[in-house]
Amino acid sequence: MPTKVASQRLFLVREEHAAKFIEEFPDCVGSNILSVGLTVEKATLDAKLVTSEPPVGAIRNTQAARPQRFVNERVRLTEAGVADLARGVRKKLIVWGLRYRCGGINTYVCESSTAISATPDATTQLVGRSIVTGTTVVATDTMEVTGKTWIRVGPGWACCVDTHTGAIKLRAAGCKRQCGGTCACAVDCQKQVKKRHECDLQIKFERTLTLVNHGLVRVTVTGQHTDSRTAWSPLPVEN
Ligand SMILES: [Zn+2]
Numbered sequence: 001m002p003t004k005v006a007s008q009r010l011f012l013v014r015e016e017h018a019a020k021f022i023e024e025f026p027d028c029v030g031s032n033i034l035s036v037g038l039t040v041e042k043a044t045l046d047a048k049l050v051t052s053e054p055p056v057g058a059i060r061n062t063q064a065a066r067p068q069r070f071v072n073e074r075v076r077l078t079e080a081g082v083a084d085l086a087r088g089v090r091k092k093l094i095v096w097g098l099r100y101r102c103g104g105i106n107t108y109v110c111e112s113s114t115a116i117s118a119t120p121d122a123t124t125q126l127v128g129r130s131i132v133t134g135t136t137v138v139a140t141d142t143m144e145v146t147g148k149t150w151i152r153v154g155p156g157w158a159c160c161v162d163t164h165t166g167a168i169k170l171r172a173a174g175c176k177r178q179c180g181g182t183c184a185c186a187v188d189c190q191k192q193v194k195k196r197h198e199c200d201l202q203i204k205f206e207r208t209l210t211l212v213n214h215g216l217v218r219v220t221v222t223g224q225h226t227d228s229r230t231a232w233s234p235l236p237v238e239n
């Protein structure tokens with residue numbers, strides 16, 4: 001029985017497909033992935049071993065204060081980079097890298113079949129579709145209506161509890177918030193920072209000289225959305 005969650009997951013993707021990782025990797029779908037910054041040391045940047053250009057056809061915000069960065073940037077070796085690669089030095093050095101973290105994912109697990117309504121209202125009409133028991137859905141929006149949480153999924157809204165009996169239908173299973181709430185804030189949360197999550201999911205896109213030469217990007221995923229380690233307790237260490 002595993003007692004430890006894998007600390008990191010590594011992937012290699014082609015430069016031109018790097019942006020698809022955030023769209024398609026299961027842990028990223030539906031989550032709010034935020035840019036954190038560069039992973040490259042200043043001295044490495046100063047050495048100018050690579051150049052980077054936005055991907056072909058990139059839609060750029062010309063008003064942005066800082067140049068926008070893309071995980072699928074076209075990165076090429078400079079003469080200095082080519083020379084280092086040929087000499088076999090700085091082999092493990094990260095010469096280009098961008099870091100991201102999860103800013104929250106609102107995942108819900110369906111405990112009992114739930115009909116989808118057109119609006120978050122118990123008296124509104126149903127759209128003729130429902131969430132089936134056992135499925136996991138990602139809420140794109142949430143709303144509190146008379147003390148009940150409604151989530152937006154696909155064609156409409158679903159109530160997390162039975163509107164008559166109050167029994168749980170959709171169980172929050174997404175990122176934990178700082179206040180201890182899951183997906184939504186805990187009842188006693190002061191909501192100082194409404195969207196602050198404690199999720200430790202991080203994604204790094206990095207390249208070494210060799211990877212740049214091969215047009216590849218290394219993706220490292222660490223952490224996970226929900227701290228499932230809190231769901232079990234290890235046996236106490238024997239004295
Ligand atoms: Zn909170």
Ligand SMILES: [Zn+2]
Pocket residue numbers: 031102103104105175199200201224225226
């Ligand atoms: Zn998360």
